[in-house]
Amino acid sequence: MRLLVAGGGLAGLVAAARALELGASVTVLEKGDRPGGSFVYSSGYIWSYRDLPTFRREAPGGDPDLQALVLGRLEEALSWLEASGGVILSRETGNPLTFGARFDPEPTAAALAGRVEKAGGQLLLRRALRRLLTAEDGRVRGAVVEGEGGRDEAAADAVILATGGFAANPELVRRHILRGPGRLLLRAHPWSAGEGFLAALAAGARPGPGLDEFYGRNLPAPPARFGPKLFVEVSQLYGRHAVAVNLRGERYADEGADWSETALVRATALQPRQRAWYLLDAAALRRRVRERSVGEMVEAARRVGGTVLRAGSLEELARRLGERGVPAERLLRTLREYNAAAEAGRAGELRPPRSGEAPVLGEPPFAAVEVAAAITHTIGGLAVDAGCRVLREGGEPVGGLYAAGVEAGGLSAGGYASGLAAALVLGMRSAETAVEEAG
Template sequence: MSSFDCIVIGSGNAGCCAALSSAEAGCDKVLIVDVCPDVWAGGNGYFTAGAFRTVHEGLHDLLPIVNNASKEKADSIDMDGYSGEDFLGDIMRLGNGKPDPVLAAAVVDASRDTISWLAHSVGLPFMFSFHRQAYSVGGRQKFWGGLVLCTEDGGKGLIAAHQRALAKAKVAVWFNCPAVQITMENGTVSGVVVEKEGQKLHLRAPAVVLAAGGFESNPVLRAQQLGLGWERAILRGTPYNQGDGFALAAAVGARQAGDWAGCHSTCWDADAPTDAGRRDLTNQFTKSGYPLGIMVNSAGKRFVDEGEDFRNYTYAKFGKAILLQPGGYAFQVWDSKVIGSLRKEEYGNGIVKKFLADRLEDLAEQLTEVGLEGKAEFVQTTKQFNEATRKFQAENPDATWNPAVKDGMSTQSSEYQLPLPKSNWALTIDEPPFMAVKVACGVTFTFGGLAVDPDTAGVISEKTSKVIPGLFCTGEMVGLFHENYPGGSGLMAGAVFGRKAGQAAAKLRA
């Protein structure tokens, strides 16, 4: 029987952080096991933009850890600080006050120190996210939405850096190796039973860290927990997050927490593969340009306030809004004034099927071939939007369109108001060529999870309300978020609780 100081179940960002933290804290023998083959290493982290949300004091605070800001570049950057109050407020505001404030504060309070650990101890290649979180305004790079950091080459770079760090720390990683049971002795974790090369092996360890992701890859569980219709959502990332980790936890009496009826779901290319993400394109199927235009459903009607808030505060919930529309799809629409501002990684030639026309009527005709049923309604919706936008501009001649701030450029004036406003970044859609793309709901990860101790990431027992000795949890399996979340906080939470779990696990080694 093999023995380890710590066994981590899951090879994503959170699991890697747990393994590396435990090794750094003194565990000599650390093992990661994952049900997936090695070509799927990294879980959903591989499919992200590699964005990490953190508390910081502004540009001067973060310059030492990024690799893409020379002194000349730094002199052209406008970056406000992001306080702990800001970060916690965003989690609670977007979650409608439902997240556990103590658990959320644990992420917020540890975020900046964890970023330093990831940069200097783990070796993550951080950079400023100019391509996703800044606009050029008056010749200056203006960051917005509280999110400024990402890893070089996105999720691919994130997982590659983790794998280099695991090799350096001599952490063993077994792929094609599902964990099928957590073993207990006298109420304390004693190890894990895994299936390896067709045989069941009992691996002993005083500490086990659950980092196996949510249940978003399982259409049956999605329908059961999230509701009917969610089985039709497009899976953005790994196909291996089937909810197995929760079955392991339930068998040893773990308490559930978080929003089991909620998930992170976003605007996704309607033509993307449905059952798993593509590892070559990863996050490029995201279609996040809706704040610069409008979205209409198959009936030709708008259904969300595209300018309600910055994109990284709305994208995780707008996928659900699309799924609830007739047919479960929608169309994003822009004109020539903003087409050049759309991210080429998401909307470039060869990345997405684009529909272009010089007349709205002709664009509508093209869209009928891919599901637009309300052709006349689409044209009327766009013209009403234009009328409302013009009347606002006439009433507010000094208002200036600025995508880097919540500019208040809306469809609502004293003379004319749309029943569903666009609250910011409203520009008329009247200068050809017009462009549209078809989008659907892409499900990223589920919010339902386990209750954990905020200091150690120890899993709470349903029966005793105390930590189950030796059992820890991190990543998507922690029940932190409700209804919505601020972009970049998922990877951050996984790193924070992974680090805490590894440190606590090291204290249990023999």
């Protein structure tokens, strides 16, 4: 059985390694100059919610069959990854809602790539999928591949798409996520530009839910400059301890809407210039998020050239932001309304409301950090079933076509779930289904 895997990130490497174990002949096409995808830039946490009701609550728009698949197979998949050379850093996630493990991304990706090649698989770098080849009956029979020497056709009995969604395609992001002008910062490698998604649609596939959603973080806004290896370090993951205002000086979202702050990042993406300000007082700067304090995350933003303003009073902070174009009087009114509601325990009555803890912004000195929304990966993708078969509009599979990782849409629509767990579990499942159906 000849299997073509498009994409050499975690999902593609897992699919290739598992298919080789099952006796397939495997070729992996990686558009970039190295394997590993954005996994190598991540914190390495691979997790699931602890039970299906929690999964459904945290990602209510997601496909319950896919969610049950990830939940049911993650422990087995983590053990498989460790046995395949994955390097475990921790067997805890630090979140009572979840279970999983933390892997060291670079050596784990290297181990998987080595396993693929040692088992006889081909790992071809700088090879991009351009089009799927189909037979008269609509079954996928290979792909058109573009490399440095031009375009070639690669025949296959099945194709697994694991090209990582379309986060690095500004046009698709504008069309599906922003629904208008603007551009998100990219918190990932630059190769996931939607080739697999578009090729599947052209072959008759239908998209799954969540095309207008993404996972990402608010990062220090330009002129901050930093490379991919600092993506985790410079992420400004403390919105729940701040008051978030847009460039008009207005609160624009519920800062405490969810534990992951995914909703806050998505709301930032819809603000003018996809930017906002996080406003903090001294008490907030002392708070801790996992192993770091908020003050340390603010310092990371300043260190890479981000805009961090400090002031001894809210009036001074408003004046300094006014110098940056934020209407000072409106901002002061916003902060006074917020503080009054927080002090009275009525933050849930604000518009937008404030969920959970609503700290009063009152202890000087104060700080303001300019942030910009950044996309790590798309949430929506191709409609698939629990066997990772890509589906047509009528619900029947596109013969010979499978999807893994974030290429498979619908797992975490309406919320957030681990993209790395989708890569691992769906990578394994897509390989198993493809080999079984070809055999």
